[in-house]
Amino acid sequence: MRYGLVAPALCRAVLRNQRLRVQVCERGLRKLSSIKTGRPFEEENCRNYDPKSFYPARIGDTLNSKYELVSKLGWGTGSTVWLARATHWLTTVRLPWQNEHHVALKITNNTASAQLAARRELDISDQMFSAETTHPGRQYVRSVIDSFEVEGPHGTHICLAFEPLRQPLWMLGQQSGLTNLVQPRTIKSLLPSILKSLDFLHSECQVIHTDLKGDHFMIPFEDSKVLEDYATRQEANPAPCQERNGRPVYESRSSFGHLRGDIGYVKLTDFGLAVRGNVPNNHLIQPREYTAPEVMLKAGWSYSADIWNLGLVLWELLGDINLLSGRVPGHCKFSNKTRWAQMIRLLGPPPSELLARADREALSQFYDDQGVFKYPELIPDELFTLSNSTPMLEGQERALFIEFAKKMLTWMPEQRATAKELLDDPWLKSVGRHRAAGFGYLEDTRLT
Template structure:
């Protein structure tokens, strides 16, 4: 957290060194494994990862209906954007964009494929110029042009180029990014221990993500949604249908694993992945399946060290510290207490979101779900009960800032939910929540989580507090 987000960017004190320790352990193999069942109220995430070079039906992607005025731009293989970027294949899509592997025709050829191949993100036409503009372009430019000396700069997915493209459905803002291998949504199954990311990599990634958020906060930016979902548009008192729709991207899919070997693009991806067949004469555009790069950014057939790196991306629903895009933010299951109760929020809300995501990513456990027994639909009351159960009562001063229409008669004088039955679920120190950890590591990790997840936003840590914590030990 930044004490005053409106101040100029700050740097570490001269006597403190921020470092990303080099891991020493190596994995003995790359394969998947089934996970065990967790106790009630501790939801084990299911592995929905299949080999990503397999084609996906168009019904699972953006769909034909998205291609209408104000919607997506019909992209064809071979199209050239901005007189420079040639489309080679589709590598992803989302609610507001499609993403394509492109070749930079102006890149200097010299054996460095990292400068030749890029990711093109084409936004829907209604993202800008329709009175409800996101801040994505402006935030990406701010982050790119910020202090390169800041220790968090390398761990933000930076904009390389941006431009506008005119198409049949309107004017589309387009972004060019460095290619990334995959997201943490699919990274875990590379590892043999129940799809859990090994501690050495978990430790490394956690430091890098703290640094990324520190960088963003020091530049006046709040990420607001660590898992990349666009559920911020859902009303606080979500209906069953709205809640279910928010689960589309509940996995941490805006934390990107960096490329380790760009040569696999030419030697593997471009040779092995089929190019979609498209007919430009069709009256209705037919979406093509995504063919992600997951299998083509490091040598997964060989033993490897743990020196992966990540970047934090997907800034499409981010806000400025001084101007919010919307007041209802974050995926519902990762939503900070102040957001749930309708109280004001600031950059500290990212730390709560970050803590919840860590448990999802590294232990395959979802800390909260807010589900009502029987049908499982989301209710804020259930979510608040779960927060009470793990992290204690809500302080009165926070409740006084919340939406009184929501909170009236909900909390008792001690800051707990009236009439709530005990959940009887194990605590964070249990094997259910932190499986596979030894005693000392578990104590450090749980202490770190308790530091992140203070119910009172004013008590949440600064980035330096987190980096100093024994779990990370990144500041000397």
């Protein structure tokens, strides 16, 4: 990986180290530590990977005459994400924790689908932040700070600059050192920011996120020095890079180390699949394990689809449990039929009113012409209950959480609680006991 300009003596010292294979890059004294492997590396693992669709970004490059790439933070099927140092801070936005200005820079692929998602995210961000508002949820939504285009060897790439954030919410369990699960007391303390961000989206902006998951609730930096130390480490210890198919592929460096302070809120991110809620919507949305019933039936959906989605995400955060997995135990193949059967066991038969709204073809996946469910053998046995699916909580704490979840997981979309209504739920204010997975002890979870 290339890193910041260094003294010639340091360059000679690195070159003398026989454990590192260093190649001199085209510009100045910057270095690229390379690896040799025939196996797929980083985004090369993407299904249908096409090197011509990804921008050939290099550490040390300056994009748009403003953003110097410091380190690769991650990748996806349609983009790579980088920490960049803003060498010329031209926007009026200045974040209070910033000493040296950094941004998270998403460089999208040059494909039509990736560019469409980037333009949608930019459009939704403009819609959310263009109007004056005092809504408390606005501060918990990450906006696009800047946008521009760069020309690659095979087409144009849209770049979106965001406030850099520390890590996804689900990683908090790993930070504790005790368990990979996020503790209930932590979820309770952070849920208000999540619910306020959704209320801001739904009530103020008329926006539906459509893609809620643990990766999209991000934790901010608890201390500005965390980001500074990270940048220093990247310059001193370049990450490996594979030069192949006409572009460099860098190893992602997404870890910022252990938490150094308390976290009081999270921010909602990634609006590439978001849509406006003030128009009819009927296309398929959401990860398949999270899809709301009205979406599966193509019965029309609105803001409450996000609420259903959030309810299922909570089970994964608290217990690493995919509540409606769509899979038969012992088998990994996903099936919508199996998932619908699981919903019947947990929620009871769907109301006829919901089925009457369904698209006929979508409905025929599950029901015959007489309205009888075609796959009763897939319905789990009586042991498949909400209570048995919540082993991480105990007693009254478990009962209160299940009542909280039931307000989100209902067949009828209009019967689900809104984000604002969920803010007043007794579970968020309760004193309870939970079982730490793998340790077997109980711990009080009082909110202060």
